[in-house]
């Protein structure tokens with residue numbers, strides 16, 4: 212399939228993974244790598260065409276896959292999705308909460324409804340999917356590995372206050388669930404990508420991506436494969452002493468870089 216993982220063959224043999232938003236971008240890269248290492252992989256998202264295209268892309272690798280429409284904001288949709296995976300594969304070892312989306316907007320121009328919509332998708336959504344997967348599959352089995360894909364929120368998220376707030380909520384949820392579910396055999400971690408060249412950022416345009424590149428110490432954008440590697444490490448059994456952690460994969464942009472042009476204060480009227 213023209214793709215070489217850095218992990219050993221068979222690392223996920225016999226395991227079952229759900230990747231939300233697994234038909235595109237980062238999610239597809241994660242699904243592909245899990246599949247190549249032996250996992251059965253279920254992908255889901257709102258648009259049937261994304262699920263279909265994802266399954267077609269994954270079919271090149273062979274192995275076990277399934278997919279269906281999924282809206283992580285809706286408890287019934289999440290429950291039906293997990294039930295179908297249980298019917299097909301009998302268990303869920305890994306949940307990668309990758310689905311999400313946002314749009315750039317200065318805070319003062321963002322409507323409260325727009326803020327709420329992104330919080331619903333990027334905070335309520337991951338909780339709803341996690342709740343369904345844990346209660347139906349992981350808690351009964353006393354085993355689970357959950358990785359939440361968030362974003363680089365270390366210095367706030369100027370230009371996208373909605374997703375910054377939502378991802379900070381998931382960052383905190385990661386810590387809470389890691390403690391509450393530690394004795395249930397469930398590890399919960401998060402991965403915080405900086406700006407990654409993917410289907411999700413192609414809509415931002417060259418100028419915005421060049422601005423992000425300049426604001427990154429390593430002076431380049433990340434790749435979906437680089438994010439996938441971190442996600443796979445976090446959800447592998449090789450990582451069993453790490454829980455409640457957030458791993459930044461951002462070329463150093465959480466530490467340095469001009470994220471937002473700050474003008475001289477205008478005189479008060």
Ligand SMILES: NC(=O)c1ccc[n+]([C@@H]2O[C@H](COP(=O)([O-])OP(=O)(O)OC[C@H]3O[C@@H](n4cnc5c(N)ncnc54)[C@H](OP(=O)(O)O)[C@@H]3O)[C@@H](O)[C@H]2O)c1
Nearest residue numbers: 232235236237256257258282283310311406407409410411
């Ligand atoms: N690329 C970056 O620089 C970057 C940086 C930080 C964080 N992230 C986050 O990483 C994740 C993947 O990003 P990407 O770059 O690969 O972008 P992407 O291709 O737009 O991926 C987002 C995926 O989530 C799915 N999705 C969105 N809302 C959903 C919902 N309510 N229910 C189910 N599926 C939903 C989308 O499919 P449908 O439209 O079919 O639902 C899509 O497959 C996203 O959460 C993104 O915000 C990306």
